[in-house]
Amino acid sequence: MALQTQTGTSTDLNAQIFQRLHPRAYLERFIKEDIRPDGREATEWRDLSVHVGSISTANGSALVRLGDTTVICGVKAEIAEPDLERPKEGFLVPNIDLPALCGPRFKPGPPSEEAQVLSDRLASTITAAGVLPLSALCIHPERAVWVLYVDATCINYDGNVFDAALIAMVAALKNTTLPTATFNEETGRTMCSRKLRKPLPLECLPVSYTFGVFDGTTVLADPAAFEEPLLDTSISIVLDEGGALLSAGQLGIADKDTMSMCVSAAKERLETYGREIYAFLE
Amino acid sequence: MAQSGFDRRRVNGPNESLQPVYDDGIKESNVLYKAWKPGEARRKRQAKDIRPICARHTATPPTPFVTQTVLKTGFIKQANGSAYIETEHTKVACAVYGPRQSKSSSYHEIGRLSVEVKFTPFSSLVRRVPIRDAEDRSVANLIQQALTSSVRLDLLPKSVIDIFVTVIECDGIESCIAAATVAASTSLAKAGIEMLGLVISCSGAVVGDDVWLDPNEEETQLASGILLCACMPALGVMTNVWQTGCLPLAKAFQSLQLCQERCIDIHQIAAQALHED
Amino acid sequence: MSFTRPDGRGNEDKRPLHIIYERLDRVDGSARFGFGDTKALASVSGPIEVRLAAEQPSKATFDVTVRPLSSLPGTESKALATSLRGLLSPSLILSRNPRTLLQLVVQSLTPSPIESYPPSLAAACINASSLALLNAGSIPMTGVVCAAGVALFRSTTEEDIPALVLDPSESESREAVGCGCFAFLFRTEIAGSQPLPTNDTPGARLVWTNWHVKDGTSDDGELARAQALGLAGAETIWRAIKQSVPQMDNLPPPPLPSRSTAGELGIITQSDEVSDQDMNDAKIEI
Numbered sequence: 001m002a003l004q005t006q007t008g009t010s011t012d013l014n015a016q017i018f019q020r021l022h023p024r025a026y027l028e029r030f031i032k033e034d035i036r037p038d039g040r041e042a043t044e045w046r047d048l049s050v051h052v053g054s055i056s057t058a059n060g061s062a063l064v065r066l067g068d069t070t071v072i073c074g075v076k077a078e079i080a081e082p083d084l085e086r087p088k089e090g091f092l093v094p095n096i097d098l099p100a101l102c103g104p105r106f107k108p109g110p111p112s113e114e115a116q117v118l119s120d121r122l123a124s125t126i127t128a129a130g131v132l133p134l135s136a137l138c139i140h141p142e143r144a145v146w147v148l149y150v151d152a153t154c155i156n157y158d159g160n161v162f163d164a165a166l167i168a169m170v171a172a173l174k175n176t177t178l179p180t181a182t183f184n185e186e187t188g189r190t191m192c193s194r195k196l197r198k199p200l201p202l203e204c205l206p207v208s209y210t211f212g213v214f215d216g217t218t219v220l221a222d223p224a225a226f227e228e229p230l231l232d233t234s235i236s237i238v239l240d241e242g243g244a245l246l247s248a249g250q251l252g253i254a255d256k257d258t259m260s261m262c263v264s265a266a267k268e269r270l271e272t273y274g275r276e277i278y279a280f281l282e
Numbered sequence: 283m284a285q286s287g288f289d290r291r292r293v294n295g296p297n298e299s300l301q302p303v304y305d306d307g308i309k310e311s312n313v314l315y316k317a318w319k320p321g322e323a324r325r326k327r328q329a330k331d332i333r334p335i336c337a338r339h340t341a342t343p344p345t346p347f348v349t350q351t352v353l354k355t356g357f358i359k360q361a362n363g364s365a366y367i368e369t370e371h372t373k374v375a376c377a378v379y380g381p382r383q384s385k386s387s388s389y390h391e392i393g394r395l396s397v398e399v400k401f402t403p404f405s406s407l408v409r410r411v412p413i414r415d416a417e418d419r420s421v422a423n424l425i426q427q428a429l430t431s432s433v434r435l436d437l438l439p440k441s442v443i444d445i446f447v448t449v450i451e452c453d454g455i456e457s458c459i460a461a462a463t464v465a466a467s468t469s470l471a472k473a474g475i476e477m478l479g480l481v482i483s484c485s486g487a488v489v490g491d492d493v494w495l496d497p498n499e500e501e502t503q504l505a506s507g508i509l510l511c512a513c514m515p516a517l518g519v520m521t522n523v524w525q526t527g528c529l530p531l532a533k534a535f536q537s538l539q540l541c542q543e544r545c546i547d548i549h550q551i552a553a554q555a556l557h558e559d
Numbered sequence: 560m561s562f563t564r565p566d567g568r569g570n571e572d573k574r575p576l577h578i579i580y581e582r583l584d585r586v587d588g589s590a591r592f593g594f595g596d597t598k599a600l601a602s603v604s605g606p607i608e609v610r611l612a613a614e615q616p617s618k619a620t621f622d623v624t625v626r627p628l629s630s631l632p633g634t635e636s637k638a639l640a641t642s643l644r645g646l647l648s649p650s651l652i653l654s655r656n657p658r659t660l661l662q663l664v665v666q667s668l669t670p671s672p673i674e675s676y677p678p679s680l681a682a683a684c685i686n687a688s689s690l691a692l693l694n695a696g697s698i699p700m701t702g703v704v705c706a707a708g709v710a711l712f713r714s715t716t717e718e719d720i721p722a723l724v725l726d727p728s729e730s731e732s733r734e735a736v737g738c739g740c741f742a743f744l745f746r747t748e749i750a751g752s753q754p755l756p757t758n759d760t761p762g763a764r765l766v767w768t769n770w771h772v773k774d775g776t777s778d779d780g781e782l783a784r785a786q787a788l789g790l791a792g793a794e795t796i797w798r799a800i801k802q803s804v805p806q807m808d809n810l811p812p813p814p815l816p817s818r819s820t821a822g823e824l825g826i827i828t829q830s831d832e833v834s835d836q837d838m839n840d841a842k843i844e845i
Binding site for chain 1: 634635637638641642645646649674675739744764765766767768769770771772773774775776777779781782783786
């Protein structure tokens with residue numbers, strides 16, 4: 001394949017055109033020099049910042065920035081009747097939305113396939129990790145339980161939304177306070193007290209670390225939006241604050257060694273940075 | 283409020299759920315104006331004050347030092363233009379993609395503006411179901427009417443400019459529309475699209491004999507009528523007026539006048555934000 | 560570790576495998592796979608005509624749909640379909656048929672909870688898809704993907720080593736502390752593939768992992784052990800598939816099993832006709 005570049009004196013415009021027309025070759029060139037297009041090393045993570053409690057209309061909220069990827073999550077609490085088969089359990093309904101504003105390839109309308117898959121992954125990760133025991137949401141068995149709608153919206157899409165969204169959802173849950181509710185047997189209604197609010201009894205605070213494998217060999221941590229479609233394999237490791245493995249997901253060909261390498265890289269990242277993620281004042 | 287039916291594209295909760303009811307009988311929205319009587323002064327602000335857009339909080343204990351420049355442009359790098367506006371409890375993000383090729387097969391000499399508004403489910407006190415409803419469309423229409431006259435669409439045949447607005451938190455729907463219009467116009471300017479001027483919008487509520495500018499949710503409930511006005515202060519022209527409720531004509535014109543004056547101040551802030559970025 | 564399973568199986572025993580080539584009329588390939596009562600049916604059509612919007616100039620478009628036994632397909636079906644597409648793509652040479660469509664429809668024949676697909680059912684779907692692709696024979700393949708589900712039980716006593724069991728049933732997956740599904744691509748002559756104890760199976764590489772644990776440990780070896788158990792299970796499945804392939808076209812269409820599946824489908828006649836209708840409906844909707 002004949003590639004036209006100007007060695008040495010590539011202008012910005014030529015580099016941009018090359019990036020658009022031959023994205024794979026563009027990335028290969030960077031990887032050969034042991035660096036990525038945004039200047040990071042292969043195992044380097046972007047900066048993460050978490051802000052909570054900025055939305056007054058929600059019971060709990062969090063804004064997470066992972067590099068340029070920005071996800072905002074809000075928790076709304078409502079009251080419903082429990083499922084007949086699970087009369088003492090409340091509901092936790094996580095969802096993520098990728099609106100058209102977050103990136104040029106998203107169209108307005110119902111959730112795209114990517115948003116649906118992300119919603120499902122987030123829901124299964126949060127449920128399987130046991131972040132919030134659903135029995136804590138029970139107000140009165142068989143009559144009234146809390147429903148927590150955890151809705152995340154991506155404001156800016158620059159790759160690796162799964163990690164950012166998981167942190168946003170868990171941080172928003174940690175920030176949530178529920179009014180104390182009492183169920184009146186005679187009237188069949190639930191009354192809430194505005195004065196007494198208590199936080200949720202979270203059992204586990206998971207953090208996710210996503211890696212991508214490019215060209216079968218190079219493992220890139222925290223893939224950006226440009227790198228994501230070029231990856232052959234994507235691996236996500238979810239750890240809790242103690243470093244225990246909660247979930248391992250992988251799609252695409254990978255060796256056993258790659259997986260264990262990713263797990264240790266995730267643990268390393270947790271040691272250096274992970275513990276302060278959820279340590280914020282409420 | 284209640285989630286209706288099974289949405290197969292989202293994770294679903296129970297079929298029906300209701301907003302919590304509080305024992306003190308006060309609806310969650312009526313906190314500031316508890317036991318307010320008509321004729322009393324406005325709470326927390328002067329009648330003619332809008333909520334600050336560029337707020338710098340000074341360091342007085344116990345609140346920590348917070349500096350927020352809250353009309354930010356260009357925060358979505360992949361979009362042609364973007365802006366984020368925050369005024370106390372209203373937060374709106376806007377992105378502009380375009381000019382893009384128009385999908386419709388018919389030839390049109392004048393470009394089109396396509397505005398899409400989305401409210402997040404947690405943006406208001408009562409949870410909004412994520413499915414699009416009529417309110418999204420009507421808000422989008424208002425913004426489009428306000429902006430259409432300001433953009434040089436005759437220079438963009440066969441093109442469409444997509445404007446996407448996401449309302450993260452909404453405190454008073456008319457003020458929210460005003461903020462969204464300012465954000466959209468600033469994003470268009472940031473995207474480098476040729477315009478005749480920045481469109482600035484302001485809303486005013488008539489409560490009793492007073493006109494209160496930039497009403498929040500509670501004040502909107504107390505008002506007898508609300509006026510939303512969009513104009514281009516640089517050219518001194520108005521692009522859109524939207525009035526709801528019952529207003530005596532004199533009050534309507536008075537609030538229009540006040541809104542216009544206030545728009546000139548907001549215009550300065552928007553121009554400065556564009557300058558700085 | 561002395562752990563007894565409810566149905567008396569050993570930790571590494573699977574339920575009896577059912578491999579049936581359905582021979583549906585209107586599709587190119589179809590097969591049914593079951594671990595005991597956990598069954599899935601898959602059908603493959605391709606290369607067929609593709610609509611203009613989905614056409615790709617250099618390779619075939621691979622479209623996967625997963626349908627649960629009851630209720631509408633929701634986000635979990637979409638997620639499993641996306642995973643199937645990702646894990647089956649390395650086994651297919653899609654560049655041989657550009658500007659065409661390869662359509663895979665997987666129908667679960669076992670009731671599952673609304674929120675998720677249990678690991679054995681996901682494994683059955685993957686195996687059924689591989690069988691259907693082999694049955695079709697019209698898409699060049701590099702290898703065969705086989706999958707197995709694994710569950711983890713921790714003891715209440717102070718035993719260090721938790722029990723890993725292969726092919727958990729639905730109730731076992733619910734009660735287990737952790738469970739997951741591992742899918743492997745079996746193909747010959749790949750550099751860096753894992754050597755297997757038996758000589759007649761080709762090299763295997765992991766293509767899909769979906770492992771969740773409720774209270775995790777910091778033991779790194781746990782995931783590796785689960786993976787190894789999954790590999791052992793996938794390997795026996797591969798051998799069973801290999802054995803069934805020569806007889807693919809000789810077997811007569813099987814009678815409908817006289818157990819619960821008949822009741823679910825509601826009709827006790829020719830199995831082909833009934834599932835034919837379901838398959839056609841699925842195809843038209845797409």
